[in-house]
Amino acid sequence: MSDTASIGTLQRAYWNSEATRRWVTEQARIDRLFAGVTEAALAAAAPRPGESVLDIGCGTGTTLLRLAEAIGSGGRVLGIDISEQQLALARQRIAAAGATQAQVVLDDAAAHDFPPASFDLAFTRFGVMFFADPVAAFGNLRRAMKPGGRLTLAVFRPGPENPWATASTAAIRHLVTPPAPLGPEEPGQFSWGDPARVRRILDGAGFREVVLTPLDLPITLGADAAEAAEFAMFIGQGARLLHGVPDTTREAARAAFEAFFKPHEGPGGVSLPAGLWLVSALSSAAPCPE
Numbered sequence: 148m149s150d151t152a153s154i155g156t157l158q159r160a161y162w163n164s165e166a167t168r169r170w171v172t173e174q175a176r177i178d179r180l181f182a183g184v185t186e187a188a189l190a191a192a193a194p195r196p197g198e199s200v201l202d203i204g205c206g207t208g209t210t211l212l213r214l215a216e217a218i219g220s221g222g223r224v225l226g227i228d229i230s231e232q233q234l235a236l237a238r239q240r241i242a243a244a245g246a247t248q249a250q251v252v253l254d255d256a257a258a259h260d261f262p263p264a265s266f267d268l269a270f271t272r273f274g275v276m277f278f279a280d281p282v283a284a285f286g287n288l289r290r291a292m293k294p295g296g297r298l299t300l301a302v303f304r305p306g307p308e309n310p311w312a313t314a315s316t317a318a319i320r321h322l323v324t325p326p327a328p329l330g331p332e333e334p335g336q337f338s339w340g341d342p343a344r345v346r347r348i349l350d351g352a353g354f355r356e357v358v359l360t361p362l363d364l365p366i367t368l369g370a371d372a373a374e375a376a377e378f379a380m381f382i383g384q385g386a387r388l389l390h391g392v393p394d395t396t397r398e399a400a401r402a403a404f405e406a407f408f409k410p411h412e413g414p415g416g417v418s419l420p421a422g423l424w425l426v427s428a429l430s431s432a433a434p435c436p437e
């Protein structure tokens with residue numbers, strides 16, 4: 148199996164596993180956590196009535212539904228994701244909203260056979276950081292976009308600029324064996340942090356006018372340290388580190404997280420800084436380098 152194929156297989160297994168099940172069961176809480184990101188990214192994307200939109204790695208459908216609302220019944224929005232468990236909830240939410248202009252498809256956005264030149268806007272909240280070969284993936288996405296179509300991506304800057312996700316992991320280092328650090332080209336939560344890499348990917352895939360705008364905002368992990376600790380255990384770095392560990396280790400990690408978050412408790416809960424890029428670009432009409 149090629150590296151690209153085996154990374155793809157691993158990603159599909161991961162996003163359909165128990166390790167990411169909380170993206171489904173905690174959808175409402177995750178959406179509250181990232182509400183500021185959602186608003187900023189949708190404002191940057193500026194979806195218009197009647198447009199045709201793609202939501203890449205749409206997950207449980209939060210941004211898909213917002214895009215559907217913005218484009219109205221005269222537009223259409225397609226969400227694509229490799230996670231059946233997340234798409235099952237997205238389908239329920241689309242049906243409950245009566246959003247007939249929204250659809251989802253279970254497939255790899257890097258390889259899906261989209262109708263060519265069909266989207267005015269391609270959008271994601273955190274759904275593009277996991278491609279094995281991002282230049283090839285974005286070449287495929289660009290071919291699906293109309294020439295001059297808009298791309299808007301919300302991605303994280305590097306880990307040290309995201310204490311909400313990374314600072315607390317030091318508190319459990321003594322309890323778990325940390326995995327080997329990811330290489331700069333490997334998929335992962337912070338793999339789009341380096342602006343030079345983002346430009347190299349998008350330029351290489353045939354996009355133009357690539358602009359990275361920093362977005363800095365606090366992320367509220369919970370009403371108090373106990374809630375923040377619970378959250379840190381099931382999402383992002385904490386979830387990866389604690390995947391498959393015995394219950395005794397989990398409980399020790401919970402206590403360590405809680406002690407870490409205690410000094411961060413404030414009137415609005417436990418908030419720590421997050422740093423993102425809002426990336427915008429335009430699809431060019433030129434043939435994409437294969």
Ligand SMILES: C[S@@+](CC[C@H](N)C(=O)[O-])C[C@H]1O[C@@H](n2cnc3c(N)ncnc32)[C@H](O)[C@@H]1O
Nearest residue numbers: 162204205206228229230255256272273274277
């Ligand atoms: C961090 S989650 C974000 C989900 C959603 N956009 C949100 O903000 O709630 C990343 C999503 O990307 C999806 N994903 C990862 N690799 C993908 C691929 N190659 N094609 C389509 N979706 C992918 C995952 O299944 C997951 O739903």
